[in-house]
Amino acid sequence: MSYQYLFARALAANRQRLHFAAHSHHLWPDASYDGHMEAWDDAARMADRKWDRIFGEVLPEAQRHVASELSLPDPATIAFAPNTHDLLVRIVSALPMAKPHILASDGEFHSFRRQAMRWAEAGRITLETVPLAELAERAARGGFDLLFASQIQFNTGARLGDIDQFAALAGPHGPWVVIDGYHGFMAQPTDLSGVADRLFYLSGGYKYAMAGEGVCFLHAPPGYALRPEITGWFADFDSLEAQLGGVGYAPDGLRFLGSTFDPAGLYRFNGVRRMLAAESLDTPVISRYCDGLMDAFAAARPLPGMEALPRAPRFIAFRGPDAQKWQERLSAKGIVIDRRADVLRIGFGLYQDFEDVQRLVKACR
Known part of the structure; x- marks a missing residue:
């Protein structure tokens, strides 16, 4: 299941970008x-x-x-x-x-x-x-x-x-x-x-x-x-x-x-x-969808050397001395995540699908 059709304008505006900062500037839907x-x-x-x-x-x-x-x-x-x-x-x-x-x-x-x-x-x-x-x-x-x-x-x-x-x-x-x-x-x-x-x-x-x-x-x-x-x-x-x-x-x-x-x-x-409301998407439904994306990412263990902190709704935080290097290397590949000191934050939203998660995992590796 993918909900990317709801975000056609934002995704088309930068097709090379892989945006995993929904906890920060969430991409805007067409609505x-x-x-x-x-x-x-x-x-x-x-x-x-x-x-x-x-x-x-x-x-x-x-x-x-x-x-x-x-x-x-x-x-x-x-x-x-x-x-x-x-x-x-x-x-x-x-x-x-x-x-x-x-x-x-x-x-x-x-x-x-x-x-x-x-x-x-x-x-x-x-x-x-x-x-x-x-x-x-x-x-x-x-x-x-x-x-x-x-x-x-x-x-x-x-x-x-x-x-x-x-x-x-x-x-x-x-x-x-x-x-x-x-x-x-x-x-x-x-x-x-x-x-x-x-x-x-x-x-x-x-x-x-x-x-x-x-x-x-x-x-x-x-x-x-x-x-x-x-x-x-x-x-x-x-x-x-x-x-x-x-x-x-x-x-x-x-x-x-x-x-x-x-x-x-x-x-x-x-x-x-x-x-x-028209799409029958309330917070519990969206949360279950995003939890699935987060589970797929976490299961791949793609950030060696980084400690996974207790999971928040819609984003996973990782702490480690190489946080800045991870952010810089992923940014060079057109992948948007963010960092607070030694903590990386990777956020998930409706505009991503499982293919996007696989691309992120591959880039990390």
């Missing part, structure tokens, strides 16, 4: 092209009035897709932004204390790591980081205002584990629990129905949602972070406070919106989700 063109057509046809359709139809559809994927009870808790960094900054800006104490794992992605380190340098926050394996124990001891952790760590694929145990610590007055789900969303089934009222969840379209940049989202639990200090004018539509001349906020997830943005990512995301 995303159609969505992108729909955004252009709407802008040409409606001009300024396009925002009526975006807020009346396009954004609500995207909210419903996210809520369906995560089993969220209310799509209105979803806000969108060009990147997760924007949303992180707004969450932290809503914390009421002068110098919040933030706990995180020591393997977080740069969108959190860099900003948190700079805040700590400036005295804006107190930052404590611990290995992922120690995070639950440290979190349970308390003493922090916000807990930040990745559902799947970007560098090694290590898994957070039971999200419920972290959500159980959360409360509207603190601590707030923020889960970075970028390597989990649409990579593995995720059910937040039981914790939707207690934790924040961040993700976006760049990876397994196959929709590219500019369509990141936040699920914000009701009653938490009601007035982000970092805010934009889209966050106060029709609020009573704004009508009275104050700084008002939407009562739902839209309180985290910023200002004018490029809506094309929303159109692409909706187009991809419609395509997946």
